[in-house]
Amino acid sequence: MKRIKMNQVSIAVIPIVASGLFMFSCQQDEEMTKLENKIAEYEEVIIEEVKYLSDIHDVFTVVEEQPIPEGGMGKYYEYIASNLQYPVSAKAQGIEGRVFVQFIVDENGELTDVQAVKGIGAGCDQEAVRVVKESKAWIAGRQKGVDVKVRMILPISFKLNPKPESSALLIE
Numbered sequence: 359m360k361r362i363k364m365n366q367v368s369i370a371v372i373p374i375v376a377s378g379l380f381m382f383s384c385q386q387d388e389e390m391t392k393l394e395n396k397i398a399e400y401e402e403v404i405i406e407e408v409k410y411l412s413d414i415h416d417v418f419t420v421v422e423e424q425p426i427p428e429g430g431m432g433k434y435y436e437y438i439a440s441n442l443q444y445p446v447s448a449k450a451q452g453i454e455g456r457v458f459v460q461f462i463v464d465e466n467g468e469l470t471d472v473q474a475v476k477g478i479g480a481g482c483d484q485e486a487v488r489v490v491k492e493s494k495a496w497i498a499g500r501q502k503g504v505d506v507k508v509r510m511i512l513p514i515s516f517k518l519n520p521k522p523e524s525s526a527l528l529i530e
Contacts, residue, residue: 417462417507423500425463425508427493434493438514441489445481449518453478456513457486465505467495478516486514 427434455478462471472491477483490512499508 417509418499418501419509421499421501421506421508425467425496425499425510427496437493438489441492442514442516443485444516444518445485448478448480448482448516451480452518453480453482454517455482456515457483458511458513459486459490460509460511461490462507462509463496463498464507465498467498469493469496475511482516486516489514 427437456476457474457478458476460471460473460475461469464470469490472487474483474487477486498505500506
């Protein structure tokens, strides 16, 4: 009789142990699934970073930190004003307006691919491009902490000085 009871106990314990093992393995499966999901998330982040770094040679138009000239834009416009020479033909024709100069500030701050994208002619476009090309390097733009190439557009105004009005003596 003792043997039967022992077998009955063994038979009763087996399902309990099996269910315990099953529950333990389920918990391990849940933990493993969570771990696998975390790994997948990190892999996605790494893949995105690799894609970003592989595209680093692309030219950006909007970045977290825009490129700026040494001393800021105010100083840069002072440089433009003091170095810009109004073309004689534009003066003679009375041409005024804005020339939009596009350029790329590369990872080293150098200005490349300088060109007038909208101009007013009569030599003003070429003069605006010349002055920008001859300017000093800028502080490079940054994206995610990395220096990148950034396309910029700079308006340069050509305005003739108004002629002083002649004072005429009015006699009534």
